[in-house]
Amino acid sequence: MSTTVAIDGPSGAGKSTIGHALAQRIDATFVDTGLMYRALTLAALERDVDLDDGPALATLVDACPIEVERARPDQTDRLETVLLDGRDVTLEVRSPRVDRAVSAVSRHPEVRDAMVGVQRAAAWRGSVVMVGRDIGTVILPEATMKVFLTADAEVRAARRANEMGRPDRVDEYLEEIRRRDAADSGRAVAPLRIPPGALVLDTGKLAVDACVEAIIEALERLDA
Numbered sequence: 742m743s744t745t746v747a748i749d750g751p752s753g754a755g756k757s758t759i760g761h762a763l764a765q766r767i768d769a770t771f772v773d774t775g776l777m778y779r780a781l782t783l784a785a786l787e788r789d790v791d792l793d794d795g796p797a798l799a800t801l802v803d804a805c806p807i808e809v810e811r812a813r814p815d816q817t818d819r820l821e822t823v824l825l826d827g828r829d830v831t832l833e834v835r836s837p838r839v840d841r842a843v844s845a846v847s848r849h850p851e852v853r854d855a856m857v858g859v860q861r862a863a864a865w866r867g868s869v870v871m872v873g874r875d876i877g878t879v880i881l882p883e884a885t886m887k888v889f890l891t892a893d894a895e896v897r898a899a900r901r902a903n904e905m906g907r908p909d910r911v912d913e914y915l916e917e918i919r920r921r922d923a924a925d926s927g928r929a930v931a932p933l934r935i936p937p938g939a940l941v942l943d944t945g946k947l948a949v950d951a952c953v954e955a956i957i958e959a960l961e962r963l964d965a
């Protein structure tokens with residue numbers, strides 16, 4: 742029987758790291774939906790599409806196929822590869838200009854509607870660990886298990902600054918994280934919320950391995 746795990750939480754909470762490790766442990770496909778919104782944002786920036794124009798942004802979802810694939814073993818700079826119209830944009834989708842614009846793109850109902858189908862389709866292929874902001878609440882409300890990962894904004898900013906090799910820039914990352922938290926939680930459509938019944942884990946207090954173990958134990962309890 743296939744298992745679906747929905748993992749939500751704010752920027753920098755460790756969703757990708759923990760979700761990817763969990764997917765390997767339970768032999769599931771890992772899908773990072775943030776990468777899909779990032780690839781769409783890059784497409785919009787490259788084509789000068791108005792970021793306030795929801796319908797125009799939604800047509801881009803069909804016009805520019807976005808694929809998220811497992812990274813090859815030699816690609817150690819990533820967990821997954823993102824293709825936009827067949828072009829590898831994995832590193833570009835993490836650029837500051839995409840960081841700044843992605844909340845504006847992902848807030849539109851037309852964009853979210855277009856993404857629902859793409860993301861649900863990814864979960865029909867078998868066991869999946871899907872990470873994002875609205876996976877347990879909107880995309881996979883029937884998921885086998887829902888997890889909400891969180892950590893203080895300061896912890897998440899320090900983590901991001903270290904990952905980017907810029908510990909001197911922690912204040913800038915903190916500002917960016919606070920701005921995105923407000924945008925993700927305050928938007929009208931599919932805001933970031935703790936799904937009912939979710940296992941809530943604070944990744945500032947629990948290490949990656951401990952979070953993965955806690956999720957696996959909770960899954961085993963469901964099976965028992």
Ligand code: DC
Nearest residue numbers: 752774775776778843847873874875
């Ligand atoms: O997880 P991330 O930082 O890569 O996500 C980038 C942005 O995409 C984030 O600011 C909010 C948006 N997003 C969303 O609205 N819904 C999702 N399921 C995933 C991401």
